[in-house]
Amino acid sequence: MTIQSDASKERADRRKDRRKRDSQATAWGPGFIIKLILMGAVNALGIYIIFTAFGVGSLTLGIGMILLLIAVNWIYFSRRTLALKYLAPGLVFLLIFQAFTIVYTGYIAFTNYGHQHTLDKSGAINSLLLQNNSKRVEGSPQYPLVVVERDGNIGFAIIDQEGALKVGADEEPFAEVDGTITDNSITEVDGWDILSSSEMGQRQSEIFDLRVLLSDDAEEGAIGTQSGTVGYQFVSTLSYDDASDTMTNTETGEVYAANDETGFFENEDGDRLGVGWRVNVGFDNFREGFSDDRYAQPFLKVLIWNVLFALFSVLTTFLLGMFLAIVMNDERLKGRRFYRTIMLLPYAFPSFMTAFLFAGMMNRNYGFFNEIIGAAIPWLTDPTMAKVSVLLVNLWMGFPYMFLIVTGALQSIPGELTQAAKIDGASTLQVWRNVTLPQLMISLTPLLISSFAFNFNNFNLIYMLNQGGPRMSDASVPVGHTDILISMVYKIAGLTGEALPNYGLAAAMSLVIFLIVGSVSLYSFRKSNSLEGLN
Amino acid sequence: MPAGKWFRELGFRHIVGVIAVLYSAFPIIYILSAALNPNIKTTLTGANSMFSDVSVENFTELSDTMFWTWLGNTLIIGVATAIGTVLMGAASAYAFSRYRFQGRKMTLMSLMVIQMFPQLLTFVAIFLLLNTLGDVIPALGIDSKIALIAVYWGGALGANTFLMYGFFNSIPIELDEAAKIDGASHTQIYWTIIMPLVIPILAVVGLLSFISAFNDFILSRTILTSQENWTLAVGMNLWVGGNEKNWDWFAAGSIIAALPILLLFLFLQKYIVSGLTGGAVKG
Numbered sequence: 001m002t003i004q005s006d007a008s009k010e011r012a013d014r015r016k017d018r019r020k021r022d023s024q025a026t027a028w029g030p031g032f033i034i035k036l037i038l039m040g041a042v043n044a045l046g047i048y049i050i051f052t053a054f055g056v057g058s059l060t061l062g063i064g065m066i067l068l069l070i071a072v073n074w075i076y077f078s079r080r081t082l083a084l085k086y087l088a089p090g091l092v093f094l095l096i097f098q099a100f101t102i103v104y105t106g107y108i109a110f111t112n113y114g115h116q117h118t119l120d121k122s123g124a125i126n127s128l129l130l131q132n133n134s135k136r137v138e139g140s141p142q143y144p145l146v147v148v149e150r151d152g153n154i155g156f157a158i159i160d161q162e163g164a165l166k167v168g169a170d171e172e173p174f175a176e177v178d179g180t181i182t183d184n185s186i187t188e189v190d191g192w193d194i195l196s197s198s199e200m201g202q203r204q205s206e207i208f209d210l211r212v213l214l215s216d217d218a219e220e221g222a223i224g225t226q227s228g229t230v231g232y233q234f235v236s237t238l239s240y241d242d243a244s245d246t247m248t249n250t251e252t253g254e255v256y257a258a259n260d261e262t263g264f265f266e267n268e269d270g271d272r273l274g275v276g277w278r279v280n281v282g283f284d285n286f287r288e289g290f291s292d293d294r295y296a297q298p299f300l301k302v303l304i305w306n307v308l309f310a311l312f313s314v315l316t317t318f319l320l321g322m323f324l325a326i327v328m329n330d331e332r333l334k335g336r337r338f339y340r341t342i343m344l345l346p347y348a349f350p351s352f353m354t355a356f357l358f359a360g361m362m363n364r365n366y367g368f369f370n371e372i373i374g375a376a377i378p379w380l381t382d383p384t385m386a387k388v389s390v391l392l393v394n395l396w397m398g399f400p401y402m403f404l405i406v407t408g409a410l411q412s413i414p415g416e417l418t419q420a421a422k423i424d425g426a427s428t429l430q431v432w433r434n435v436t437l438p439q440l441m442i443s444l445t446p447l448l449i450s451s452f453a454f455n456f457n458n459f460n461l462i463y464m465l466n467q468g469g470p471r472m473s474d475a476s477v478p479v480g481h482t483d484i485l486i487s488m489v490y491k492i493a494g495l496t497g498e499a500l501p502n503y504g505l506a507a508a509m510s511l512v513i514f515l516i517v518g519s520v521s522l523y524s525f526r527k528s529n530s531l532e533g534l535n
Numbered sequence: 536m537p538a539g540k541w542f543r544e545l546g547f548r549h550i551v552g553v554i555a556v557l558y559s560a561f562p563i564i565y566i567l568s569a570a571l572n573p574n575i576k577t578t579l580t581g582a583n584s585m586f587s588d589v590s591v592e593n594f595t596e597l598s599d600t601m602f603w604t605w606l607g608n609t610l611i612i613g614v615a616t617a618i619g620t621v622l623m624g625a626a627s628a629y630a631f632s633r634y635r636f637q638g639r640k641m642t643l644m645s646l647m648v649i650q651m652f653p654q655l656l657t658f659v660a661i662f663l664l665l666n667t668l669g670d671v672i673p674a675l676g677i678d679s680k681i682a683l684i685a686v687y688w689g690g691a692l693g694a695n696t697f698l699m700y701g702f703f704n705s706i707p708i709e710l711d712e713a714a715k716i717d718g719a720s721h722t723q724i725y726w727t728i729i730m731p732l733v734i735p736i737l738a739v740v741g742l743l744s745f746i747s748a749f750n751d752f753i754l755s756r757t758i759l760t761s762q763e764n765w766t767l768a769v770g771m772n773l774w775v776g777g778n779e780k781n782w783d784w785f786a787a788g789s790i791i792a793a794l795p796i797l798l799l800f801l802f803l804q805k806y807i808v809s810g811l812t813g814g815a816v817k818g
Contacts, residue, residue, distance in 0.1 A: 061667070086634075087642075098652075098693060101689075102649065108660060324555055327551045327552070330545065330548060333545055333548050341801060342556040344559075344801070348793075350746070356785060360579040459752065486753075507660065
């Protein structure tokens with residue numbers, strides 16, 4: 001055995017030893033106990049989720065959770081994953097709630113997801129069969145029935161042929177529950193309240209329209225009631241044929257064929273059944289956004305205003321903030337801290353409240369500004385004035401941030417530099433233009449870029465101040481003159497019930513915004529070389 | 536110093552300072568006067584003659600509204616978001632700053648790219664995702680505060696890693712090495728040596744993520760559907776954003792709600808100035 005291999009063996013042993021000591025996986029200290037407890041909790045929760053996921057038939061979620069759980073256990077019990085141990089918690093949330101949703105947004109952008117297209121095909125078929133449950137089956141059995149209510153939703157409780165008590169509601173087929181039956185009538189249902197006859201009177205139409213499925217399969221029919229005390233079996237006037245993929249109206253004999261391009265059942269005349277399903281529509285959403293008359297014109301206006309708004313926002317706040325920072329940047333100035341503290345107030349005041357506050361002060365008839373000036377300036381009602389107002393409010397909200405970062409950047413410029421320039425005979429203005437400003441811009445450019453990106457999507461200001469208004473009178477979609485892309489997308493998505501939801505179009509527009517902001521940021525970051533710090 | 540020179544050197548700075556102070560403070564003083572004015576109801580008109588009439592009536596009226604529930608929700612969501620964001624962001628910044636692992640550069644680059652896609656642009660996808668998740672885990676579905684917090688946590692790395700990463704890099708690595716030689720474990724080094732040194736940046740990130748959760752409207756409006764779960768941004772939008780105007784409630788409510796943030800801001804001023812220069816943006 002040579003001396004060299006002795007030494008290398010020793011080194012290897014030492015390394016092994018150190019790894020052993022380093023790794024929490026082998027040390028039974030209090031840290032390890034805490035880790036065991038935490039991991040136990042994570043695993044318990046994970047396994048619970050896996051079982052429930054498979055229980056309700058959500059395969060993707062169940063499998064995803066299994067993979068996630070294996071990964072997490074490997075990371076925390078392996079010795080070779082030190083960096084991942086620190087990254088894992090954040091990464092898990094990032095992957096699910098940001099990375100995945102970005103990809104999902106991309107997917108939705110190419111579908112017709114939205115009004116009439118929220119379901120997949122089998123869901124749409126079921127829903128059609130259920131909705132058209134209007135024909136009472138001749139000679140079908142009758143069921144003793146009561147109307148029940150839970151959290152404001154109504155449902156039916158029935159006694160079925162075997163004498164079992166069952167409850168069901170909208171999208172909830174009948175299932176057996178505990179309760180009390182006295183003399184073949186239902187007097188108590190666990191978890192539900194039985195409606196009194198006066199309550200039933202108030203919700204009459206809701207009760208008559210309700211159909212509760214007998215089972216998961218909509219073709220078996222559903223129970224409805226005409227009296228509130230007896231249930232009858234109803235079957236759909238539509239019948240679905242699997243082989244030909246068509247819907248047939250059993251009363252008129254009309255045949256509707258599935259069209260997998262539009263996501264509707266259509267007959268020969270092009271009439272469609274009311275519920276459709278999600279299909280891939282390619283670039284239709286993008287085409288609609290850019291060339292459909294309803295969207296293209298307002299979209300272009302909004303896009304131009306959005307860019308101008310972001311540019312002017314950065315420019316105005318930066319100029320004011322920089323001016324104040326330079327003026328206040330003199331150590332001999334007494335009360336400097338007081339000035340600075342008060343100037344911070346707008347930055348600390350919650351932005352949505354600022355927007356509301358100014359909306360009140362800018363009211364044309366009762367607002368503070370008009371009353372003080374004694375004029376009737378249409379601050380928020382005239383298209384051009386509204387744009388100016390938005391920038392004015394943004395100036396108030398945004399200048400303290402610029403003031404802060406310029407103050408910070410000024411401290412990092414070495415005094416010798418300006419002194420040397422002065423000795424060389426440069427005037428104050430020359431020193432400022434040729435020495436200070438270039439130095440400032442080096443450290444401030446990345447911040448100005450992210451400020452541009454932030455203002456590009458400054459939803460709160462636009463939406464809370466004026467809801468994007470005043471509304472464009474010539475546009476057929478609810479878009480206003482101060483709307484920016486994000487507030488327009490918000491209105492189009494229709495999640496709040498103001499418009500019919502169009503998730504596909506909203507997602508497509510989100511992608512467009514991303515492309516704009518992303519490429520502007522990337523280009524400017526490259527230009528300013530601020531990515532070099534990563535190495 | 537002769538008066539003329541004094542004015543040229545310092546005096547004009549005071550004039551600018553006073554004007555800037557008036558400009559900054561004025562709207563806040565105005566809303567304070569409105570909050571104390573019992574005559575405002577559906578318009579702010581009564582408050583235009585400032586402090587003419589002072590009472591706490593508007594504040595007591597708040598107990599007839601959902602204000603305190605909303606404030607509680609906002610605080611719970613904001614604090615939980617801030618704590619989670621700080622813990623996860625600090626851990627990842629530490630890993631990037633101290634370890635040279637495979638795929639490090641790529642992960643950093645992907646974070647940079649993801650960061651450019653603002654989370655609020657994905658609200659449609661988040662809504663649909665939570666709709667599905669809720670079928671399996673109701674606590675992570677629509678109308679759950681936990682779900683909203685989890686969504687905010689999803690943005691923890693993207694928004695803050697770079698800000699914190701720079702700060703961690705400024706802590707000399709020799710400190711870690713010295714502690715290692717003294718026999719400290721990784722966990723000990725992280726919690727007892729590094730974390731205390733980076734408190735300034737933790738404070739900034741915590742405060743900024745609290746504020747951005749506080750201010751968020753799109754995501755909270757999308758996820759929280761029942762009034763008992765609403766946050767202030769969603770609730771107060773109902774007071775003055777639509778056709779109904781309740782300026783009396785809004786004025787009083789905004790004073791109460793803004794107070795904690797204003798105080799925190801003044802208290803953490805020193806840290807914020809240094810933290811912002813490192814690269815954060817108001818959310």
